[in-house]
Amino acid sequence: MPKEMLVGQTLAGYAIRSEVGEGGTSAVFRAEHPQHGVVAVKVLREKLRNDKTAVARFVREARYGARVRHPNVVQTLEVGEAAPGMHFLAIEWAKGELLERYVKANAPLPFDEVATIVMQIADAVHAAHAVGIVHRDLKPDNVMYDPATRQVKLLDFGIATDTDMAPEQRLTRAGFFVGTLMYVAPEALSGELVSPAADQYSLATIAYLMLTGCLPFTAKTPREMFSQLLSQPPVPLNEARPGLHFSSAVEQVVMKGLSKDPRQRYGDTCAFAEALRDALANTAAAPLAPGGLLDRMKSIFKR
Template sequence: MAIETLVGTTLAGYTVRGKVGEGGTSTVFRADHATHGTVALKVLREKLQHDKTAVARFLREAQFGARVEHPNIVRTLDYGQSDSERYYLAIEWAGGEILDKYAEKSGPLSSKEVSEILSQICSAVQAAHDVGIVHRDLKPENVMYDPATHHVKLLDFGIAADTDAAPDQRLTRAGFFVGTLMYVAPEALSGELVGPAADQYSLATIAYFLLTGTLPYTGKSPRELFSQLLTQPPVTLNKAKPNLAFPVAVENVVMKALSKQPSDRYPAVKDFSEAFAAAAQTTAMASASIAQSVSGSSSQSAGAMPSGSDGEDKGGLFGKMKGLFRRG
């Protein structure tokens, strides 16, 4: 049965209501189930039903999802092979919108909001690391975010790796890297199995993107980007865009996690998350202090001043005060 004709049918007890997305190996549907309610139903493409590697990756995603239980990771509810021999994976239906779309619409985001989002993603990733799983494909497109509740759900363990797996159990051939080039750590480009530090690099890239609306490398083609990742340092946070300025504490945290050498990053994802949260809190406190100190003189000026992602004014008194953030 063609994948398009699944809508309106029942697969392994799931009534398929509509198509919500697709990737290179599978298609995702919204479906209803008598016990699980509304779910996201992931179905392996028919042409890959007999591809041993594709099937192994699909089933591994299901197993990893079942292995890691965390409030910020979509729950794996069910998986297997239907009577029609279609491989399927049913996961929790996550509300909200894809983080990438939210950031494009609402960004650049403030350090405070980025901290709220990042801490949840990092908590989920740390839980995976604690049981020996490296995600390897962390990016805004793999995160659901509900702006109303500020709740985050991490998706897609499709190319995750077990750090304890023997070489002959790995599904990625030596010399081939997996992941998304814009968010992948430099060490992954060698094709060797990466560790938790690679996920930290990807998380730092996500933070950079949410704060600035751009990425730490400017390559316009895969070849150029590949070369920059291997040979050049990332663009520092305060040089990402001319109209944005960040406290040195926030910049230092992000750039440390973007270090080319894994050993130069934070010891663990949770350490990166805590450092970013502390820097963001310092930023918020400094902003509040400045706002309070000038409130008494606000009656002497008229009109609102333009502000950046963290509320820094680009002119007038706040523009002069921006130097305090850079030094502190």
């Protein structure tokens, strides 16, 4: 059934009320269920029903998401087939908006807000790491944020990996990667074994973005970004944008999280988040830079 025809229908007990989003692999609907109340239902796109890779990712998102039970992780409610090939995933309805949209409109964010967001994402990711899961696609587009309550909900374990898998199964060939290039750790590009430290790198990139409105590299194309990630240091936090200044403590924390060598990062994501929280708490608010939020993002990686 085409997604346009799903609104108003009942899918495996979920009354589909409206479409709220669409990605390359699935459409997302607001739905109601007698037991779960208001939920989000993801439905695999019709053209991908016979794509084994797409189906496997869809099922993996549900399986890994169900293993992580944490207040800052969107709860997986049910996964199944409403009809042959019509794969669906029902998840908790998260209030707010995508963090990407919020940051694009409001960055640079206040220090206390940055600390609150980073701490919650770190806690969510740490919960995943505790059950042997590396997210591998940590980015603002996979985080729901409610500005009214400052609550964060982590989404999408579709390309996560299990640290219990044999190393040869977790390795990615050099030059190939999974994730989003702007946020992926350098080791994921060079064929190294991806560990929880890769999620810390991605979180440090998100923190950099929230503090400055910029990404830590100046690349304008995927090719340039690939090269810079492997061979160049990130732009120091205090050089990100004219008019912004951060204490040396804040800059040191963020740049340590962005170390190319995962062994030089913090011991875990929570240690990074706590160090950043403490550094920001001891720093006066930074001046706002005028105009052009996320200008480095406007021309790159349109998807």
